[in-house]
Amino acid sequence: MKLRVITILLSLFLVMRLAAQESEIDTTIKLDLLKSPSSPAFNLLGISPSLIERPSDITDFRLSLQNATTNFSIPDAYAVELAPFLMKRKKYLLNTFNDNKYTIPQTFVVSAGYSRLGPDGGDDVDSLKTTKLAFGIKFSIKRPGWTRKTEKIYDSLINLQKHLLNAFAQISQSNAHNEQVSVYKVELKGIIKKPSANWTEAEKQRATFLTKAIDSLEVLIGNESNEAMQELRSDVAEASEVYKKLKETASSFSQERKGFFIDFASGIVVDFPANRFDNSRMSKAGAWLTMGNENGNKGVTSLFILRYLYQPESIFADPQGNLSTDKVSTFDAGGRLLINAVEGRFALSSELLYRSVLGKSDLQPSWRFVLNAEYALWKNQKLSFAFGRNFDGTISKGGNLIAALNFVAGLGSTRKVATKEN
Amino acid sequence: MAKKKALKTLVNESDERTAHFGMYKVEDSDRHVHLDLFPGATGQSAISTVKLESTTLVREQEGSIEDLDLGTNAELRGQEMTIYTLVTDVSHDTDLTTLDMILKGGVEEYSISLKRTVQSQGDSVGYKITILFFQ
Numbered sequence: 001m002k003l004r005v006i007t008i009l010l011s012l013f014l015v016m017r018l019a020a021q022e023s024e025i026d027t028t029i030k031l032d033l034l035k036s037p038s039s040p041a042f043n044l045l046g047i048s049p050s051l052i053e054r055p056s057d058i059t060d061f062r063l064s065l066q067n068a069t070t071n072f073s074i075p076d077a078y079a080v081e082l083a084p085f086l087m088k089r090k091k092y093l094l095n096t097f098n099d100n101k102y103t104i105p106q107t108f109v110v111s112a113g114y115s116r117l118g119p120d121g122g123d124d125v126d127s128l129k130t131t132k133l134a135f136g137i138k139f140s141i142k143r144p145g146w147t148r149k150t151e152k153i154y155d156s157l158i159n160l161q162k163h164l165l166n167a168f169a170q171i172s173q174s175n176a177h178n179e180q181v182s183v184y185k186v187e188l189k190g191i192i193k194k195p196s197a198n199w200t201e202a203e204k205q206r207a208t209f210l211t212k213a214i215d216s217l218e219v220l221i222g223n224e225s226n227e228a229m230q231e232l233r234s235d236v237a238e239a240s241e242v243y244k245k246l247k248e249t250a251s252s253f254s255q256e257r258k259g260f261f262i263d264f265a266s267g268i269v270v271d272f273p274a275n276r277f278d279n280s281r282m283s284k285a286g287a288w289l290t291m292g293n294e295n296g297n298k299g300v301t302s303l304f305i306l307r308y309l310y311q312p313e314s315i316f317a318d319p320q321g322n323l324s325t326d327k328v329s330t331f332d333a334g335g336r337l338l339i340n341a342v343e344g345r346f347a348l349s350s351e352l353l354y355r356s357v358l359g360k361s362d363l364q365p366s367w368r369f370v371l372n373a374e375y376a377l378w379k380n381q382k383l384s385f386a387f388g389r390n391f392d393g394t395i396s397k398g399g400n401l402i403a404a405l406n407f408v409a410g411l412g413s414t415r416k417v418a419t420k421e422n
Numbered sequence: 423m424a425k426k427k428a429l430k431t432l433v434n435e436s437d438e439r440t441a442h443f444g445m446y447k448v449e450d451s452d453r454h455v456h457l458d459l460f461p462g463a464t465g466q467s468a469i470s471t472v473k474l475e476s477t478t479l480v481r482e483q484e485g486s487i488e489d490l491d492l493g494t495n496a497e498l499r500g501q502e503m504t505i506y507t508l509v510t511d512v513s514h515d516t517d518l519t520t521l522d523m524i525l526k527g528g529v530e531e532y533s534i535s536l537k538r539t540v541q542s543q544g545d546s547v548g549y550k551i552t553i554l555f556f557q
Contacts, residue, residue: 090460091461092464093461093465093486094466094467094485096485097465161508161510164508164546164548165548166482168508169471172548185502189500192557193500195557207445214552215442218443225548243546246510246544246546250511250512251543
């Protein structure tokens, strides 16, 4: 038995040595072609990302609109991207970014765009200009959680914040201006012992004065206390030390995520050919659903994309451009799977792309598949396997394992397999 | 039925203030007064402590505080509430730190917005709000 195992291993080793003529397989990852654009509406409308306004609150949005419509003139193009849930008074603080409950409101982005442009060469001719309106949404349905490392750093950040909050309160309470604040407060508390309805005019005026005076002093105390912490002063050495550590931790904090995710994006463009609102047609539309498992290229990492496009610029399934894109809908899908196992000794990567034109029988759906696998036997000795199928059905293979498999299993096989991709 | 008087919101916005002292008018009733505390901006990290006289109502709470019951109008008369909040600039998108406070349930709604833009990434800002309840 031992002899048989040694013989097989030796044969494998020899075959691996001899099989230097590995066939080349196109393993280029082309999944990026299907990825949803960062701004779906503007991508469909053809507006450059640099022209997009991104106001962070209502005031910014109002200013943006004002600037765009200066002197009551309507601009040739305007694009705005808003995160409506982030404009509310309640802000999403760092602690909510690791909770899937807040994923949709934190990632929800609405985009709206407008353009009134003429064809190439006729940009300035008013009668040739077509008005286009675009609208898009984008959000995450499920977001991966923080990695253990990120959670650990966050915990230490919170502990330092707790220390500094208490230190800040102490610094604030020991400020010299508090003496005057106390005097004013005693007087104010004396006045408010009576209901305000019974205050005399002099008491009303005094209460107003004292409130303003205390407020001013508190602002002064606040400024001085913050300065004391930030300037790392020796009289507040302990707080300054915590401040320094907290600053280091906070400035280097990054949210590393790991786990399952689902993202959705969609956009639509409506044309107004005669520049009239009662004459419109949908010129383009698209929807992207992206999901997968983010694992930092360790263990299992996967990505799957589904894409629907209506009247795209070019049809993915028709690279030669034989088919007109007029009223054409396409559905494309892609997947990528990466597996790293056995302490990094086994690695598998595969990619699948599917492309189709909906409702057209003259162009059949096609698919492409690539698979690469490697297993490290010993140092500098790897067993590898590669397999590929192109859109046209051509199959290719490579790696030293395939040679071994041919050697072992090829005795009774008459099937011919191409060794080179098209 | 007489139309109920709309609650007037007192908004005291000012630039780069980190502290505030104000008076909040309560009535002689059993109606409860509630506090909302919203630190910001989005993506920053914040910790808050809320005290009513010497009683700590909330100690070192992360993030926002919503609908905190401070007691009835009548109970709060003459009492002082102190809020300490520390906001640390963690977000790489903004250097702005903010603190919004809203009091509801008294005679009128009362709100205050404080803010400070930090000088460099990772800086922290300490905020203090003191409210004296009167009738």
